[in-house]
Amino acid sequence: MKRQLPTLSDVARHAGVSYATADRVINDRGGVAEKSVRRVREAIAELGYVRNVAAANLSQKRTYRFVFVIPEGPNSFFQYLRQVLSEVHDALLIERVDVVVKNVRAFDAGALAQCLVELSGETLDGVALVGMDDPKLRDAIDRLKEQGVAVLTLVADVPEAGRDLYVGIDNVVAGRTAGRLLILAHGGRGGRVLPVVGSRAALDHAERLQGMSETLAETGGGVSMAPVIEGRDLHDHVERLVRQALLDDPEITAIYSAGAGNAGLVRVLEDLPPDVSRPVVVLHELVPHSRRALQDGLIDLVIDQRPDDEIKLALECLRRMADRMDQTQPVPIVPAIYVRENLPDTIADDQNGAP
């Protein structure tokens, strides 16, 4: 029950070699005969030896160095990410984790790739970035990987790239969920959903849209889709287009916004005449304006990817990768679904990752 964990000395003894040799094996320092390597490996397996990471880090005064590259701009979601990161910064320092946040222009894969290339000079343990689909970016990631840096995509993945891990929600699933909730909110009756995205080229938006339309098609029960609006994630643009769409098509019973720029959407809803029943509205990311709209009863549901948890998970995974514990399974994040009643308190209350 209270069996002791074996140390490297135990392993060496069990393998019939000296501590030095065992050490040479687990830290691949080379210059060890094939036979000895095998014996040490066997001893490790038999005893179930696991390196004591705390002791190892202590001996080296090691500090984990991670970089988070976040798109800059007025996007509330990413601003919140930055805030969460800065809040955990000090707590992490205690645990010998140094997190640096770098900003790059949003939607600019070239700039992002360039940033990564610059990083590959420094000595660091891991990088987390918001993915995009771009060959230059793939190259930059490969380059980092070659230098032994753990690379992890956050929020959005980089398709077919050599990143170790994607930490974020499945956007197709999120879209399908939105579709189901919309159907549910129609209470068995028909209707027409107005889909709003930032851009069809944005992978996450496209996936959400796809998910929603699939669900509507499969089990919609009379809920159809109006033509898709591309709002470019800009509040004013979204506002104009949605306003027009509602005028053009009075049959619209619901709005699904898969992207950002929803402050504009909220403005349209505020201006609706109070006598007509407003459309059912589902949108993504709990940010100040969506929270307010939810509280005011202007919208019905918010699907949120819980950035706090994403950050926390990303940090856990980065650390595990830096510790060479590469058992990195995919990490599923379950998006939260918010209504008026279950809004969390605003305080970003992540304590400090994990001890």
Added chain:
Amino acid sequence: MKRQLPTLSDVARHAGVSYATADRVINDRGGVAEKSVRRVREAIAELGYVRNVAAANLSQKRTYRFVFVIPEGPNSFFQYLRQVLSEVHDALLIERVDVVVKNVRAFDAGALAQCLVELSGETLDGVALVGMDDPKLRDAIDRLKEQGVAVLTLVADVPEAGRDLYVGIDNVVAGRTAGRLLILAHGGRGGRVLPVVGSRAALDHAERLQGMSETLAETGGGVSMAPVIEGRDLHDHVERLVRQALLDDPEITAIYSAGAGNAGLVRVLEDLPPDVSRPVVVLHELVPHSRRALQDGLIDLVIDQRPDDEIKLALECLRRMADRMDQTQPVPIVPAIYVRENLPDTIADDQNGAP
């Protein structure tokens, strides 16, 4: 930027005392003049010293010893909790955390209290238990606390007890959320919700019920409540009562089950004639039968408290408390809302707490 964290030697030097004295202060060994204590405390504050927990644990070969007391019985939810705990057990051992699971009879506060009393003999760092409202339980908790054991309630709290922390969802909020979703699913039309609980005496069930009825009353828009059914969390009992209720009141348009025993509820739904539109169904906890019912389209929504996350969080908090970092803020857990489309994979894929 890459400032080094100060060590206790730094503190001692800065305070103008020896390492031994500084050590006596932070580990309250006594025999230190008031003046020196003050000077050390000041130095700690000025330098921002935080003791290196990893080094401290290493020096003592310390193993964290935690006990989870889980109600036994056929309840799928608690079975799943046990499973999650056994899955993380080995991974935790690596990080020098030893978790023991103890089973006690469900709904038996006396047995639970007795179990805690027995525990208070052993040397352990923390206990997690599923709370109930009982004076004997409160006493047992106080006793543990006196011995310096961290005590944390999981899933359900113990009202007004000396536990350090409650890790679980807010059941009133969960009920309010259910209410909102039910209203939404009525699509603006009226209806009548059939509420099912295990027992009105069960605090969590009562809170959920209260939350739902509040929301219906405040903004229900014609959605009312049928008399509450007490199913005692037993499948057969629930089945019989619900079947009868649906016969008695054909106006019922929805069912909200706040407790367990939902396999019986699902059986009723299966037997409904295919021509009539079935009621909207919302229930709690994603367990095998609720998952299947969701997939089969028999029910609409499941509110789940994500036991994996609860366990993980509980462990994090226990460890932090054991490390004397008592900055224990309340820990909000956002329940997940599942529909057919966003069911997670079944694999319980928690890796290993946190490094």
Added chain:
DNA sequence: CTTTTTTTGATAGACGTCAATCATATCAGT
């Protein structure tokens, strides 16, 4: 001023690992 008590300082060993050094063994090839 001495004696006793309280408070300090100095130091050492342990924890498990990493990194380094130096001496010795083993094995080729000749």
Added chain:
DNA sequence: ACTGATATGATTGACGTCTATCAAAAAAAG
């Protein structure tokens, strides 16, 4: 059997903390 390469063993100091011991200094008591 000798050289030279390669492999191994033995050992040491660091990392930051805890625990312990012993001597020395300062304060209080007589």
